Amino acid sequence: MAETIANWFVTTFEGTLAREWIVFLVSLLPILELRGGIIAGFAMNMEWLPTFIIAYIGNILPIPFILLFIRYIFKVLKKTPMRRVVEWCERRAEQKSEQIRKYAYWGVFLFVA
Template sequence: MDALIHWLDNYIHGPALVFVVSMLPIIELRGTIPIGLAMGMDLWPTFILAYIGSCVPGPLIILFIRDVFKWLKTYPNWRRWIEKLEAKTLARGDRTRKLGLFGLFLFVAIPLPGTGVWTGSLLSVLLGFRFIHSVIAVSLGNFVAGLLILGLSYGVFNVIG
């Protein structure tokens, strides 16, 4: 993933880099907020660009992931991988099922590995939540996670100077 970020940095700089990289799975806003601050960007522009960029994939995932998975499952190697991904996501979201949309919000809001917009959006589809409710819960959870990461990053950057 570092190689991808360095490659992107050759073509996209500063705020645009934060926006684009925040759309990537795994990194999302949780990784791009520290990246933006390390590049010397101001606190709130970094947060806003990372938040908006990381929210972009959510509605697309919620709308299209079932069809994409259905198509990929027609290939045996992909079928196994998709079924493992679905099972792993559902196992991670066991508590989410019990708490409903509030659980989905919490799942995304607590900035742990594998609990961001991408996974939360997939989980919302697997649990059968409605589109608009899923988008709202995932977006609000992402906002809270972003504020937590922003505060943590700001504190760390102030301590190390």
Template sequence: MTEGLVHFFINIFGGLINMPFGKEIIIFVVSLMPILELRGGLIAATLLHVNPVIAFIICLIGNMIPIPFILWGITPLFNKLKTLKKVDKWVEKLEKRALKKKDKIEKAEFWGLMLFVGIPLPGTGAWTGCLIAALLNMNKKKSLFAACLGVLLAGLIMMIVSYGILGGIIN
């Protein structure tokens, strides 16, 4: 699924590819996005033949930027949205969906959040992990640190997958 979404974004932003820093902009935007995050950014970087070190740094930054906004801002935003008739059900559904995965984080808090964010499996990542941490009212500073370490772990794993395995297939 991630690879299909990456191809979709590459096609949308395809005009950027030939511009200065166009490939880097693409992988940065992909890394900012929920679901895709750093995983999708590194796959895109491999497909676009971006230098691995540059790709790693850009994707780390792109995936880490949303973390504090989610941790400190999502609960007040959701509370405000729940007062609106047209979106209240959607917000509640999103909260329930995120909290289904809370067992993976709740028991070990810091380490649970770090591993949840860091092990690149479908439905995990910084966006979901931070949403769960915020909904569980976990310590925000510890959650920020755990999520950033998780992004770093996911980046290292995805570098091996993207530039090692996928890179070997492409080249």
């Protein structure tokens, strides 16, 4: 599925956008993320290192905004038909919060290492 969507981006926008922008935009999408960006770069015959760097930046860029605005986004979504999904996500996060606090040091250690 990721390959199909990435190839659609390539065939649709290759003449109008630079290859680097296509990789970046594909990497921003939640479904495709890094994998889709790399597939799109290879489909356009880009070198592997620039493809990986651009896809990685595109994949990481939304994270600070999500962390900053997730409470506001949930507040807005609770007023829509997505209310049950949002409440489920909040309950699940609350259930896992103690486990995350307990192993936070080791999780960060392993992630950085």
